[in-house]
Amino acid sequence: MGLLVGLIGLGIYLRFVGVDAIVGSLRTVSTRRAASLVIVGFVPLFLWGTGLWLVLRQMDAKITLWRAILLFDATGFINSVTPFGQAGGDPVSGLLASRVAPMEYETGFAAIVSLNAINRLASVLLGLVGAGYLLTRVAFSVAIRNAALVGAGIVVVVGVGGVFLWQYRDTIIKWTTRLLDAVFARLWWVPRFEPPERAAIRQRLRRFTAAIEQLGTNRRRLVLVVCLGIAGQLSVGATLWVALRALGADVPLALVLVIIPVAKLSGIAPTPGGLGSASAFLTGLLVTLTAINTTVATAAALLYRAAAFWTPMITGGLALLFLLATPAESATSRLGRGGGSDTRVAFAIAGGVATLLLVVVHLRNVLIEPYSPIVHLLRDGGVAAMGFGALWMGFRLFARHRSNLGDRRK
Structure with missing residues (x-):
């Protein structure tokens, strides 16, 4: 029902703007720019997936790096x-994480919530940095000031709220336990449902807070997760920047970083993935904060959503099927069991071929060459990471197949 409502809303909005005009704008995008857009759109998956791997490892979960990246893609x-x-x-x-890396549900839920909170905070902080840069470089704009005030308000509310909740977490656990116990007691009529005891509810809530506490014990790892979150948000901003450049709109990257965190407020919409509302809200921000018209802004919003959300969503669905179909134990890398030398050789080959792929992309001018050094770095990092990831997964599948053949012969 939510998907249907979102599609209807999106159709009405596109018809209001003008479908023919939007399609005409999208047809001006070259193949090279579209390829660059997709590559930059996938960079956050590798960065935030690595952050999820660090968070889960800090919580004593046994999971490989590439499996953590697949897990993050599936959560998307x-x-x-x-x-x-x-x-x-x-x-x-959180339920999927507890199955992929065998652990308590509360621990997996805490890992997912912690990582998403860090990524959202990184987005808002980058937005404030971008707003400060613009206010020192260009004429003072009321729209930019309002966007900066919204971002600052979000930081203050989230920061004060988070500190309050954490300082009084024991009291909140007590109140939440009573509330859930009263709610579950009224569900006695649900077939095959047994209300949990109050002690069990309290124990689960304490396991959730204990997992978050454990994440904060290693400050170096936490700082690294924050840095990965910031880099991922820069990649998201680069995706929107490339989409705008592909349509001929020259918008500073700093202004894009201001738009991204405000646009993410559309995620509170009741439609799946903010379908319909997210594109309309982002279009309104682009028209308000830039000099581009509604048609180009809508086309840019659709390109950005396709690269940053819908294309990774397709791979996320495949990752979810893979994780559900593959038991946790059999998914561990058997390449590493065969000896450290095999792992090092495979790593060297995958890294060398990924570097060669990056060189060929530059020599042949396969993709666009962004004039922004940040976008250029993120684009090149995406090419190298995707090439290495594909080769590494191929080595793992080959090693697993070879190991299975050996077991059958024995």
């Missing part, structure tokens, strides 16, 4: 098909 798919974005998808993603 879950967020895209559940209402209210991450608020609706995180509980389900």
Whole structure:
């Protein structure tokens, strides 16, 4: 129902703007720019997936790096098909994490919530940095000031709220336990449902807070996760920047960083993945904060959403099927069991071929060459990471197949 409502809303909005005009703008995008857009759109998956791996490792979960990246990609798919974005998808993603890396549900849920909170905070902080840069470089704009005030307000509210909740977490656990116990007691009529005891509810809530506490014990790892979150948000901004450049709109990257965190407020919409509302809201921000017209802004919003959300959502659905079909134990890398030399050789080959791929891309001018050094770095990092990831997964599948053949012969 939510998907249907979102599609209807998106159709009405596109018809209001002008479907023919939007299609005409999208046809001006070259193949090279579209390829660059997709590559930059996938960079956050590798960065935030690595951050999730560090968070899970800090919580004593046994999981490989590439499996953590697949897990993060799958959580993106879950967020895209559940209402209210991450608020609706995180509980389900926590359940998936507890299955992929065998651990308590509360621990997996805490890992997902912690990483998403860090990424959102990184987005707002980058937006404030971008707003400060613009206010020192260009004429003072009321729209930019309002966007900066919104971002600052979000930081203050989230910061004060987070500190308050953490300082009084024991009291909140007590109140939440009583509330859930009263709610579950009224569900006695649900078939095959046994209300949990109050002590069990309290124990689960304490395990959730204990997992978050454990994440804060290693400050170096936490700082690294924050840096990965900032780099991922820069990649998201680069995706929107490339989409705008592909349509001929010259918008500073700093202004794009201001737009991104405000645009993410559309995630509270009840449609899956903010379908319909996210594109309309982003279009309104682009028209308000830049000099581009509504048609180009709508086309840029659609390009950005396709590269940053819908294309990764497709791979996230495949990752979810793979994780559900593959038991946790059999998914561990058997390449490493065969000896450290095999792992080092495979790593060297994959890294060498990924570097060669990057050189060929530059020599042949296969993709666009962005004049922004940040976008250029992120684009090149995406090419190298995707090439290395594909080769590494190929080595793992080959090693698993070889190991299975050896077991059958024995």
